[in-house]
Amino acid sequence: MMSKLDRREFLGAVAGFGAALLAGGCSKSDESAAVATPREPKFDANALAVASGKDPAKLARAAVDALGGMAKLVKKGDFVVVKPNIAWNQPPEVAATTNPAVVAEIVTMCKEAGAGRILVIDHVIDKPSEMVLGLTGIMEAAKAAGADVTAAQNESDYRAIEIPKGKAIRSDTCIKDILKADVFINVPIAKVHDATRVTLGMKNLMGCIWDRQAWHANALDQCIADYATAIRPDLTVLDANRILVSGGPKGPGKTKDVGQVIAGVDPVAVDAYGATLFGMKPEEIGHIRLAHELGVGEIDLGKVKIKNVRR
Amino acid sequence: MESGEWKVESRGGVSVVRIGVIACAMLLCALAAGAASMPAVQKLLPAKNEVPGFGILADSLVYGKGADLARIYDGGYELYTKNGAIDAAKQMYQRGSDYVEVVVHTMKSEKAAVDFVKYWAKQRDAKAVKTKYGTGFVVKKPNVMAYYAMGKYFVTVSAFHAPDKATKDAEAFLAVIKKKIGKVA
Numbered sequence: 067m068m069s070k071l072d073r074r075e076f077l078g079a080v081a082g083f084g085a086a087l088l089a090g091g092c093s094k095s096d097e098s099a100a101v102a103t104p105r106e107p108k109f110d111a112n113a114l115a116v117a118s119g120k121d122p123a124k125l126a127r128a129a130v131d132a133l134g135g136m137a138k139l140v141k142k143g144d145f146v147v148v149k150p151n152i153a154w155n156q157p158p159e160v161a162a163t164t165n166p167a168v169v170a171e172i173v174t175m176c177k178e179a180g181a182g183r184i185l186v187i188d189h190v191i192d193k194p195s196e197m198v199l200g201l202t203g204i205m206e207a208a209k210a211a212g213a214d215v216t217a218a219q220n221e222s223d224y225r226a227i228e229i230p231k232g233k234a235i236r237s238d239t240c241i242k243d244i245l246k247a248d249v250f251i252n253v254p255i256a257k258v259h260d261a262t263r264v265t266l267g268m269k270n271l272m273g274c275i276w277d278r279q280a281w282h283a284n285a286l287d288q289c290i291a292d293y294a295t296a297i298r299p300d301l302t303v304l305d306a307n308r309i310l311v312s313g314g315p316k317g318p319g320k321t322k323d324v325g326q327v328i329a330g331v332d333p334v335a336v337d338a339y340g341a342t343l344f345g346m347k348p349e350e351i352g353h354i355r356l357a358h359e360l361g362v363g364e365i366d367l368g369k370v371k372i373k374n375v376r377r
Numbered sequence: 378m379e380s381g382e383w384k385v386e387s388r389g390g391v392s393v394v395r396i397g398v399i400a401c402a403m404l405l406c407a408l409a410a411g412a413a414s415m416p417a418v419q420k421l422l423p424a425k426n427e428v429p430g431f432g433i434l435a436d437s438l439v440y441g442k443g444a445d446l447a448r449i450y451d452g453g454y455e456l457y458t459k460n461g462a463i464d465a466a467k468q469m470y471q472r473g474s475d476y477v478e479v480v481v482h483t484m485k486s487e488k489a490a491v492d493f494v495k496y497w498a499k500q501r502d503a504k505a506v507k508t509k510y511g512t513g514f515v516v517k518k519p520n521v522m523a524y525y526a527m528g529k530y531f532v533t534v535s536a537f538h539a540p541d542k543a544t545k546d547a548e549a550f551l552a553v554i555k556k557k558i559g560k561v562a
Contacts, residue, residue, distance in 0.1 A: 153451065155469075155478060157537065159519035191451050193437045197469065197476060201537060261452035282447050282454075313500055315453050318519065320500070 099226035104298040119377035123171040129329035142180035144248035152188040161310040162317040166207035173211035184213040232292035252299035257310035266340035287352030334363025418466040437469035461489030490526035
C-alpha cells in the first residue's frame with residue numbers, strides 16, 4: 067500500500083507531467099514537475115486570529131488556539147514543514163527574521179498535536195547558512211522544541227512546479243520538503259521591504275524558490291501573487307511582535323514593538339492585516355492586490371472575521 | 378633508475394624539466410591575471426589573520442554588480458544602486474564564537490559614499506563624523522555596526538559579539554581596509 071506521502075507525490079507528479087519542460091532549467095532534477103494542489107482548509111478560511119500582548123510564544127499559541135487549535139490541523143505522525151524567515155544573519159532584535167520564540171512555540175504545538183517529523187527550513191540568503199541559522203536564534207530554539215532545522219541551499223533541494231493560474235510565471239520551483247509535507251505552516255515576520263514595500267506571508271514564500279533573482283528581474287509583485295496561487299500554506303502565522311519599519315528587508319533599521327501575532331488560513335487576509343500595521347492600505351501593496359485579483363484570498367478586512375485575543 | 382638519480386627524458390630537444398618550468402610560469406601568469414581581474418572591492422576585503430585571529434568562513438564571499446547586488450541584499454539592493462553603489466563584495470570572518478561581516482561597496486563618487494553614510498546615520502539615529510578611517514559612525518545596538526566612507530568606497534563592518542570587544546574588532550577591520558585602499562586606489 068502506498069503511504070500517504072507517496073500517494074501525494076505520485077498524484078502531483080502525474081498531474082504535473084510536462085511542467086518540467088515548462089520550468090526549463092529551474093531544476094536539474096530528473097523528477098517531473100509537481101502540481102501543489104491546495105488542501106481543504108482545516109480552520110475557518112474567512113477568519114483571522116489576532117493575539118496581542120508581550121510574550122511572543124504565548125501570542126503564537128493564543129492566535130492558533132483562537133482559530134481552533136493546532137490539533138485541528140496536525141494529525142498523529144504528520145510530516146510538518148515550518149517556514150520562517152531566516153534569510154539574514156541578524157540577531158532577533160533586528161526584526162529582520164522571525165522571532166525564534168514564535169517558531170519554537172509553533173514546533174511545540176505541532177509536537178503536542180502528535181506530529182511525526184517537524185522540519186524548519188528556509189532558503190537562506192546570507193552565507194554561510196549554518197551561521198545564519200545560529201545567529202538568528204532559530205536553530206537553537208527550534209531544535210530544542212523538537213524540530214530538525216536546515217537551509218535549502220542546493221538546487222537539488224528544489225523541485226519544479228506548475229503555476230497554472232500564473233500571469234508572469236507559469237512554472238517555478240519549490241523546496242521538495244514543502245511539497246512532501248502533510249502540513250505546511252508559513253511563519254513570516256512583518257517588515258518593510260525596499261522593493262515590495264512590505265514583506266509578510268506571501269512574500270516570505272519567495273524563500274521557497276531556488277532562483278530569487280529571476281523574480282527581481284521580472285515583475286516581482288506579480289511573481290509573488292502568481293506563486294501564491296500554487297503554493298498555499300495550510301496556516302500562516304505572522305510574527306508582528308517587533309516589526310522592522312525601516313531598512314528592510316535585511317535591516318538593521320528602526321523597529322516598532324507591536325506585540326501581535328496574527329494567524330489565518332487566507333494568505334491575502336493575513337497580509338492585508340499585516341499591511342495595516344505599517345499604516346498602509348492593503349490595496350497599496352502590489353502583490354497583495356494582485357493576489358486578491360487572482361482569487362487567492364480576501365483583501366477587504368471588513369469581510370474577514372477577526373478574532374482578537376489578549377495574553 | 379638507480380636510487381637518488383633523476384632521469385630526465387628529452388623530447389625533440391626540450392626536456393621534461395623545461396616543460397615543467399614553462400607550465401609553472403604559465404600557471405603563475407594565469408594566477409596573476411586572475412588577481413588583476415579581481416574586482417577592487419574584493420581585493421579590499423581583509424585576508425585571513427590580517428585582523429589577528431580572524432579566519433574567513435568558507436563559501437562566505439559574495440560579489441555583486443548592478444542588479445546582481447541582489448546577491449547580497451536581495452530585494453533591498455535597489456536602495457544601494459539608487460544611492461550610487463556600483464558593486465560590492467561581502468565576506469564573513471570568524472574567531473571562535475565571534476563573527477564579523479564586512480561589505481565593501483564601490484560608489485560612483487566620494488560624495489556618493491559620504492552621502493550614503495549620512496543616509497544611514499539618519500536611519501540609525503547617529504551622527505557621521507570624520508575620523509582616521511574616513512567619514513562614518515559606529516552603532517552598538519542591536520549589534521555593533523560601523524558605516525564608513527573611505528574615498529569612493531562605502532564600507533560596513535558588522536560584529537555580532539559583546540559590544541566592547543566587537544567595537545575594537547570592527548575598528549581593526551576598518552584599519553586593514555583603509556590601509557588596503559591606500560594600495561589599491
